[in-house]
Amino acid sequence: MDNGSDAGNAHHLCRNSTIQHGHTVLLKLPNGEVRSIKVEKDSTLSLGRVGSFFANELIGQPYGLSYEIHDRKLKRLPPLAMQDIAETDATNELINDGDFVQPLSVAEIEDMKKSGFHASEIIKTQIEQHANYSLKTEYSKEKYKQRKEAKYSKRFEIIEPTMYEVCDYWFRKDHHRIRDIRTDTLSQMLNLANVRPGGKYIIVDEASGLVVSAVLDRLGGECRIISINDSDSPPAYPVLNLMNYDKKGLAKVLSTLNWSTAQEDHVPVHAPLDPTPGCIYSERQRARLDKRKVASDAVMKTRSELFAGGFDGLLVASEYDSFQIVEVLSPYLAGSAPIVVQNQFLQPLTGLHAQMRQIPRYLAPSITEGWLRRYQVLPGRTHPTMNTSGSGGFLLHAIKVCVANIPSVV
Amino acid sequence: MDNGSDAGNAHHLCRNSTIQHGHTVLLKLPNGEVRSIKVEKDSTLSLGRVGSFFANELIGQPYGLSYEIHDRKLKRLPPLAMQDIAETDATNELINDGDFVQPLSVAEIEDMKKSGFHASEIIKTQIEQHANYSLKTEYSKEKYKQRKEAKYSKRFEIIEPTMYEVCDYWFRKDHHRIRDIRTDTLSQMLNLANVRPGGKYIIVDEASGLVVSAVLDRLGGECRIISINDSDSPPAYPVLNLMNYDKKGLAKVLSTLNWSTAQEDHVPVHAPLDPTPGCIYSERQRARLDKRKVASDAVMKTRSELFAGGFDGLLVASEYDSFQIVEVLSPYLAGSAPIVVQNQFLQPLTGLHAQMRQIPRYLAPSITEGWLRRYQVLPGRTHPTMNTSGSGGFLLHAIKVCVANIPSVV
Amino acid sequence: MWPTQREVAAGDVVIIWQTRELIQPLLITPGKDFNSRFGHYRHSDLIGIPYGSKVTSRNGRGFIHVLRPTPELWTMALPHRTQILYLADIAFITSWLDIRCGSRVIEAGTGSGSFSHSIARTVGPRGHLYSYEFHEARAEMAREEFVRHGMQDIVTLTHHNVCKDGFTVENMADAVFLDLPAPWEAVGHAKKALRKDRLTRICCFSPCMEQVLRAVNALNEAGFTDICMYETLLRPHEVQQLPTPLSLDNVVSKLKRLEKFREEKRLRQIANSKRKREEDSDIPEPDKRARIGEPDTARDEGGSRPPLISDPHIPPKADDEVNEATVSWSRVCHEVRGHTSYLTFARLVPYPAETSSNGETEGLTTTSE
């Protein structure tokens, strides 16, 4: 059973099902906005207009429930039934297209003036806009009312940090930092890479750790991941923060190399790791030496693990020349292992495709683009959302095969 | 009123509303296939399994009706009501996905054998497939029945050659030859180019004449078109054949230059067009000289017309370097005239965009991709078609502006 | 419709293009000024200049483009009275309904007039648009707009509830377009208005699926055939000029230099610390010494990084040999329109059964036109 208590287990990086001190959690506000907030014991959490409450109120609570704030105390609310829900598009639709339900804005009046309309025409329009509201269908009125309600409600929901929700949150918040990877594309990456409990994966993740987090979450840590980055420091994977993993448990399943240490002919420039005989060291210096040795040993161990090969899949979301990446890392894949490369542009994958299909080691490279459509399903008002994301990224996938010619004859 | 009789009028290239001797018409067969056929007086037209009939039966008939063949005679049929219609997807769906309603095919049996299945398993599957049929929902049974019916019906429909139908026919028949221009994209081209009665347009049409035909059809010939092609012969515009235009009327609204004669510094290498004094000419030679002179005069006149400029729009569907095309032809556009360039690939338009936006003469170049979705709307069975076209082409549009700096001060 | 002469004249409605997001109509009125954050302009200075001109504000605050209105530009510039129709829908509907020069078309309701302008342009003076608007003030505004745009001879606007009262014409329209909340209530009236001597067409424009299902049913019951439904959208692509993707070689050489630099620094620090220890050998507590030295070292390591060292949050893409090459890549814009409305189409076929008592078995007849 999922429970935060066994997060330290080497084989399990379970998702926390209750909120604990120090967790970063996602909250959905009445206007649909999702915000991340750190729950520190004994602190006060402020949600702006929605109100403030004591963090301790949340600690120990399960994820996924809704609350209302009353005098800094939380009251658990029943989930909203469909008839109580405002339009999915309420905000966008009214702002972009539905100006007609609002009186003329200052900008509109300015525009009318500039367009040579007489003052009388402007006043007429103003009146019309108001009249308009009373003429609107029940449907529109309801929308307007609900939007007003959303503005003033004190309701919020703790979002369960599933991979889907975390990806969706980042895609809305800052799609550039996750390289435009939308929920559908991320899901396809996991399936195309045959991510399964017990698997070993090589991941190049310049998507703020989204791909690494997704694999870890999908497998509850029952896996081994080597991630390759481009920096001399361990990679900053801000997405991973939302998973609230135990650091020690994480270190057991996830190791990192960079493009230099991932080279087989890499010669570390490091100093002797054992104390130089005859030198006197302070305790701190000794501790530093030890730490260096531990770090260096870890890199050496990860290198050996990478070079030993036999990995079950390669997932790439990187800004660098993707053909080079695939060429450098595919030797460490087992035969029949999938290769999945993501890009927010089509053109680099087109080039990658043209290069890979020249090489027999890569079977059947294919490029796909995800297409996703969300619908509003309120009674009598079913339609796709009026606004949507234009692009959720592109994928190239292929299968690594062995080029050695094995003949067979009947 | 639309009528073929006034096709010779210089200002009208009306669409024919009745079928005449010599017309090429589109017929829709019971299986949904659309075929083009030339209606020659006193001939017999054969529609394969559907049957044959005398061409004269069709002459004088309006477009858009349905018939059944009885003893080489046509019987006019009422249009099909919704409840009599087979699934839009019937054919494709059953072939691609619905193998389950069919007994195993020979190929499937072969595949099962190869996969190491025992004969007993294959027989079991066979039986299952049959059992399956009896278990199917009423819905599937109906589909199956209707498909069978479609196979044997003698019904056919004369399609009215609207621009929409003609584009759709060519898109299905040979999308390469119309450069992947789908109905939605073609429609957008006409609107983006502000095609309106009385307008003058420059068109580069390597889409088998689809763009030229669309503009002519939209305006009923109330326009002037100069088309530029890449050959020394007049362009072959097979799409235009379906419009069944009167040749003389057509010549009055449509003239053609090629990339050589469209150059301002072009010097024709032509021989003297008047008879050489002292030479004796046969009647035929004289006629040939006259014809050469007429052709040459026409080219000269078209050149003057082009170089005089003031055109209302430029439409391009070409394989050549589109930036060169735009640069060569945009000087002949009036200020504020739209430029619309189509391509079946995105990449060349990306390049064109990058080049055009460096040049102040082109205002706001924008690239769009058409998206079109068709639904089946049978009672209780509403859904988008299971198969669809992946791409209907890309468009770049911009506005030609005047670069001369006009200052204004208050 | 809008004038077609080459130069701007007094009384013309022009489109002032300031930015892609700021496009607005302007009625050229001598004596008036046009003021915006892109400068101040006299209307009279615009008279006589060619359409499509770029005009610079003499005070140097900017420039504008003076464009000839088209229905497409008008749609980008018009004052929204209702949710408007956009290019993809208008273009597709026009084609499917076979609206051409000379067509007679019915639309209900007029709304913001986006469709009306496009259809009036297409049918021209030989055709006609019968436009119906239920809402009185909106109808009045549209009527004035049509006059201002010189469309009064092409468009007849009627303030009218077509669901209740039907259309003002009978047996004469080539095509009907219904943008109404309950199109099924107007389908019967539409059938009356359509001409019966040839194939005619209808389109219902409805945002919700439930409306489609009801409209389809009503069309079928009214005898319309070939009922089909479409959705169409434009996917706008944006082009970006980006540096060519860096080779891994650049990263590796940078990481190597970085490692070497760090190691040299560390050795320098050890040497320094050793020298200090030897110099300060009178001090008996090396641990304290080290403790004092530690923060320095830590600060040094953290604070005096060479410029090559990366912030771990920003991958270090730049290198000594800066990559000057760029590529033009494109992608669909991040946020795009995902839905406008469902377009339900149908045809009305002039089958003789309509006028004869024995259509089923009647032989071939030729309609006279």
Place this chain on the structure above:
Amino acid sequence: MWPTQREVAAGDVVIIWQTRELIQPLLITPGKDFNSRFGHYRHSDLIGIPYGSKVTSRNGRGFIHVLRPTPELWTMALPHRTQILYLADIAFITSWLDIRCGSRVIEAGTGSGSFSHSIARTVGPRGHLYSYEFHEARAEMAREEFVRHGMQDIVTLTHHNVCKDGFTVENMADAVFLDLPAPWEAVGHAKKALRKDRLTRICCFSPCMEQVLRAVNALNEAGFTDICMYETLLRPHEVQQLPTPLSLDNVVSKLKRLEKFREEKRLRQIANSKRKREEDSDIPEPDKRARIGEPDTARDEGGSRPPLISDPHIPPKADDEVNEATVSWSRVCHEVRGHTSYLTFARLVPYPAETSSNGETEGLTTTSE
């Protein structure tokens, strides 16, 4: 599930990849042969080779790739018993339903097992899939397949009409997936099967909109919340190696050469004809002469064109200076999948009201796990 060892062993199910369109499963059985148009192969020759090997037929007729099965490859290779689920839907449903290592999942019906294989792979031995199939023979085939694929410990298959008889488990599933013609009939049963101690999720997979509307209603009435609906598809892009677009300069120079050639030819013909006329001056009828000469000239003009002259139906792109440069351009394949099904999702929230009599006003409680 399928073995994970590196080499092919007897009894393994492998995927034989011949072409993109010809992918099939093979049960490795020593003594058997595999024959196809890409050659003949002994099963025993495949035993011991690494997965992912390319194997050449010794008779030189071709080669095959021997791949390790994955649910994705299986979906491409499986014998279709029903319309199957494809990657985009399976992947998205898995994510939305939060199916992970260790999850307990219900699916109805089993169908061709495409979804079952993917889910079994994902939940692994710590999780479980309860799969229900109404159709007996289909259930039997799936059961055998699951055994052949080593999935019997992960999947429990029940031959059962879930709409009528409900599920065999209660209060224990993390997620339910309904691929049924009338999912609304199973929604109540699904609610019973889902665990109540935490957030759980459901998905209904329906091709038609009318099914969605009914399912949404049933879910709402059963107390499911956050009801939403999605569609997802993959757009496959194809890459083409094409010649770089030709410059207009090439066309112009070609057209000029062509014009010159024609003119020279014409002058030659005139000269020839003149010479002939002078030679044959005893013949009194130049008209007839010309008439005789005419067809020759015509044939010559039409038949002996230089190779540069274009067929008017095929634009002449080639030139002397042939453009060797190519570009890699891509576009979406011409015919693609346009719809699979609508995915209706909902959540079941463990609100205390479920277990308490006064949920509306009850204060904050902490569920114990």
